[in-house]
Amino acid sequence: MHTTRIETKHYPKESKLTDHSLMPPCQAACPLHMDIREYVDLVAQGKIMEALQVIRSTNPFPSICAYVCTHACEDACRRCQVDSAVSIKAIKRFALEFGGDRMIQAEAKTTHAEKVAIVGSGPAGLACAYYLRNMGYEVTVFEAHSEIGGMLRVGIPQYRLPREVLDIEEQRLIQMGVEIRTNTRVVSLDLLFEMGYKAVFITIGAHQSLRMGIEGEESAGVIDGATFLREVNLGLKPSLGNKVAVVGGGNVAIDAARTALRLGSSDVTILYRRTRTEMPAAETEISQALEEDIRIEFLSAPVKVQRESNQLKVTCIKMELGESDEKGRRRPVPIEGSEYYATFDSVITAIGQTPQNAAEFGVRTGRGSTIQVDPQTLITNKVGVFAGGDAVTGPATVVEALAAGKRAAKRIDDYAQHRYPLDKDGVAAMDGELSSHTVEKIRKIERLEPPVTSSKKRAKDFKPVEQVYNWQSATNEARRCLRCGMGAEILFQDKCASCLTCLRVCPYDVPYVDESGTIHIPSEQCQACGICIAECPAKAIVMRKPSSYLHINDELEHAIRSFSKSEFKPSIIGFCCQYGLFGTGTLANLWRGAKAGIWIVPVLCVAKIEPGHILRAFELGAEGVFIAGCGEQCARENTNMWIGQRSAKVRKALDEIGLEQERLTIFNTGEQNGELTNKLDEFTETISRLFLASVLMQEVKR
Amino acid sequence: MIVAEPKPLDAIRQMIAPYSKVLIVGCGTCVTVCGAGGEREVSFLHDKLRLAQAKNPDSIHNYFEYTVKRQCDPEFIDLLDAKTEGVDAIISLACGIGVQAIAEHFPDIPVLPGVNTTFNGMASEYGVWDERCATCGDCCLDETGGICPITRCTKGILNGPCAGPKNGKCEVSKDMDCAWMLIYQRLERLGQMDKMRRYYPARNYQAVPRPRRIVVKSNVAAGEENA
Incomplete structure (x- = not known):
């Protein structure tokens, strides 16, 4: 006889499968690398508290981001290729509002002797304080103004970020044990070191407006954007007059214009020297400003300001776009002889900002007075002095500042603990576009914008412009997520029999065979519907994120444990699609545990239910099983057909075993609620009848 | 398969x-x-x-x-x-x-x-399997346009079609193509109608002694296996 030459390979047990999911483009684009796919998916399932936990785990101040984030994630969202991006920011805002993000942060324990001073309490400083305090450092934040928040407080208008949000975050930090010293301007770093601080993090922001460098800039009635916003935000009410010009095209310019409008100036004009395409301000901000009847004059720049009889006579020149600069933006070129005049009551300049007096700290500064730091260690030319945020990068977004603070916290920790500063390699990112072939097959669902206050109403006060989703809109919007990078993969190529089942069943035609006969499921095309996984005869395919699949077993066990303790008979198990269950009130209709022993097993799309799951429910004591899918409302394709096929297979098996086929049925949660209720009642009755009959039969046998 | x-x-x-x-x-x-x-x-x-x-x-x-x-x-x-x-x-x-x-x-x-x-068959579409080969050990597919009469003709006859087919379907089932009609059409298409006109003698079933064994070992001359 031959001897064994084949080693036994042990495949991991289903429950031991590890997460192979790839980083989706939204997460890769987010400066904080928030686990966006995960929390969007949790919102889609109606698990708001869990979503909130995920949001909190990667973002120190999510409630701030929920209002003012520039959402790079939505720009990277691949749903753009199908219809339009998932409304991630609004979903996050919904989770925070409905999840009640008012929880108290427990005080962090001090585990390190080193103390850290943070100069400036903008988003970068606060994020750094948050993380360092969590790591166990004693942290003091020094703020020159009377209130913390930096640009969040003095730069961003209230209609974009309500101040309560900032106050709550401040309280949270204080609760954690961060010491906050307002009205304290730091004049000497050496003094801080003398006071016993081991490291200093400078995040003084960029509060100094750039000058236009034109004649008459010093005239009364010309004010710079940063100063103007600061005054308004700190409670002053500068009188601007009726006719206001704002110079610039960034977010500060738009903020200044909209703030001026809210202060009562009825005629606000923005002068921008390029066109709308080049405008650096966020697209929604621009369109909202236009809705509020703010005029934007493109390709126009002031060249001279004269004070004449209590008004400002502004000489402007028309521009045309010339060559591209090194950033790819086309340079504006003045058109000779195109000067024209306009009169305004006030002119607000908002053409950029730089850090204020950064050189005073004795750190090396570079272009635009920004502080120069080592890109890896974030340390300046002075030992123990780190810097980050706008002070280093020049004006940037809130989320970039938060990310800078988070990174600085890690680097300061490395420095204090004498570690080599290394970023750990994260999860591999998924790259690649959706092919036009796949896009064609993805069901189109239009993006649902969160409601906004009408432009007439909102222009009068500083109340938030964007409103929150209701429960149904939020879950439906979250269901649009394509779940990039967590789809199917052939984990066990050696088990794969190249039977082509996956290739034949995929509703999106994603799997393909290469010349060698090996089947591939390209991660960037897979839509994570799970059909191939449930159909693969070799069980060689798994979800990259196995938990979304395996939890069916856990939920089933849980339901069975519950009903074995319950006195309600007969026991009925309902496998229900968890997406959309909550928004539609369907759950309330299905969950009537007291009326009959109905127990719900939530599944993430019924396409993931295998015949084995249903048989197992019966084996463990269910008298009847129903499957409730979303039917035509499903965000995926073909799920109905597949669940129909699998049910047919199970019914045949039930018949073979001697159980009635009526014990398994399929509902459609998309139906009218009344109709669904009737059907469920009918089904419950049938099962009760069968149950009674079987009990009687047993009695007779005895 | x-x-x-x-x-x-x-x-x-x-x-x-x-x-x-x-x-x-x-x-x-x-x-x-x-x-x-x-x-x-x-x-x-x-x-x-x-x-x-x-x-x-x-x-x-x-x-x-x-x-x-x-x-x-x-x-x-x-x-x-x-x-x-x-x-x-x-x-x-x-x-x-x-x-x-x-x-x-x-x-x-x-x-x-x-x-x-x-x-022994093949998948004609997802979830549908059709018989294609009877493993007779005496392949004649070259003569029949690549369509096996032994397997696909209900009667397994070598000189078809019989008198049964109607509208190209077998008399046994309306859903089943007559193999010999398929062979005819295929040979016509290939311009090999002469093969249709030939007579095939009865098969020699003695050529299939069971159980069959095939020995594929190179460099071993017959009778030297145990040497």
Whole structure:
């Protein structure tokens, strides 16, 4: 006889499968690398508290981001290729509002002797304080103004970020044990070191407006954007007059214009020297400003300001776009002889900002007075002095500042603990576009914008412009997520029999065979519907994120444990699609545990239910099983057909075993609620009848 | 590829009635592809048997499952050695070859067929299998335009069509194409109608002595095998 030459390979047990999911483009684009796919998916399932936990785990101040984030994630969202991006920011805002993000942060324990001073309490400083305090450092934040928040407080208008949000975050930090010293301007770093601080993090922001460098800039009635916003935000009410010009095209310019409008100036004009395409301000901000009847004059720049009889006579020149600069933006070129005049009551300049007096700290500064730091260690030319945020990068977004603070916290920790500063390699990112072939097959669902206050109403006060989703809109919007990078993969190529089942069943035609006969499921095309996984005869395919699949077993066990303790008979198990269950009130209709022993097993799309799951429910004591899918409302394709096929297979098996086929049925949660209720009642009755009959039969046998 | 279909559950339950510890063995090749005996079907049978036992607790069995890469090779069956300790019977979900290979390997354990090995065929679409080859050992596809009359003609005649076909369909079933009509059309298309006009003598069934064996070993002249 031959001897064994084949080693036994042990495949991991289903429950031991590890997460192979790839980083989706939204997460890769987010400066904080928030686990966006995960929390969007949790919102889609109606698990708001869990979503909130995920949001909190990667973002120190999510409630701030929920209002003012520039959402790079939505720009990277691949749903753009199908219809339009998932409304991630609004979903996050919904989770925070409905999840009640008012929880108290427990005080962090001090585990390190080193103390850290943070100069400036903008988003970068606060994020750094948050993380360092969590790591166990004693942290003091020094703020020159009377209130913390930096640009969040003095730069961003209230209609974009309500101040309560900032106050709550401040309280949270204080609760954690961060010491906050307002009205304290730091004049000497050496003094801080003398006071016993081991490291200093400078995040003084960029509060100094750039000058236009034109004649008459010093005239009364010309004010710079940063100063103007600061005054308004700190409670002053500068009188601007009726006719206001704002110079610039960034977010500060738009903020200044909209703030001026809210202060009562009825005629606000923005002068921008390029066109709308080049405008650096966020697209929604621009369109909202236009809705509020703010005029934007493109390709126009002031060249001279004269004070004449209590008004400002502004000489402007028309521009045309010339060559591209090194950033790819086309340079504006003045058109000779195109000067024209306009009169305004006030002119607000908002053409950029730089850090204020950064050189005073004795750190090396570079272009635009920004502080120069080592890109890896974030340390300046002075030992123990780190810097980050706008002070280093020049004006940037809130989320970039938060990310800078988070990174600085890690680097300061490395420095204090004498570690080599290394970023750990994260999860591999998924790259690649959706092919036009796949896009064609993805069901189109239009993006649902969160409601906004009408432009007439909102222009009068500083109340938030964007409103929150209701429960149904939020879950439906979250269901649009394509779940990039967590789809199917052939984990066990050696088990794969190249039977082509996956290739034949995929509703999106994603799997393909290469010349060698090996089947591939390209991660960037897979839509994570799970059909191939449930159909693969070799069980060689798994979800990259196995938990979304395996939890069916856990939920089933849980339901069975519950009903074995319950006195309600007969026991009925309902496998229900968890997406959309909550928004539609369907759950309330299905969950009537007291009326009959109905127990719900939530599944993430019924396409993931295998015949084995249903048989197992019966084996463990269910008298009847129903499957409730979303039917035509499903965000995926073909799920109905597949669940129909699998049910047919199970019914045949039930018949073979001697159980009635009526014990398994399929509902459609998309139906009218009344109709669904009737059907469920009918089904419950049938099962009760069968149950009674079987009990009687047993009695007779005895 | 070999195509099989699951035996009715009742038949399997009757077979295993006398045994308590039962190992269900799948095969990762043909029966996986045709959905009759791969890892998924092994666990589906396992689930069905357990449910049947739960609903009808007359006889108690312990079930275990395992799927090997290919049951028709002894090296792969070696992997079962560790799994068969104390096993009273093995249900093989492979074709008849696999069942026999396992039986040969474990002379002391009864091996039971879990599927009916049905034919050699191909998938014409997802979930549909059609017979294509009767493994007669005397291939004549060159003469018949690549369409096998032995397999695809109900009568298996070599000089067709018979008088039965109507509108290109076999008299046995309206859904079944007449193989000889297909052969005719194909030969016409290939410009080989002369092959249609030829007479084929009866086949020599003596050419197929069973069981057949093929020895493919190079560099070994006949009679030198044991030298």
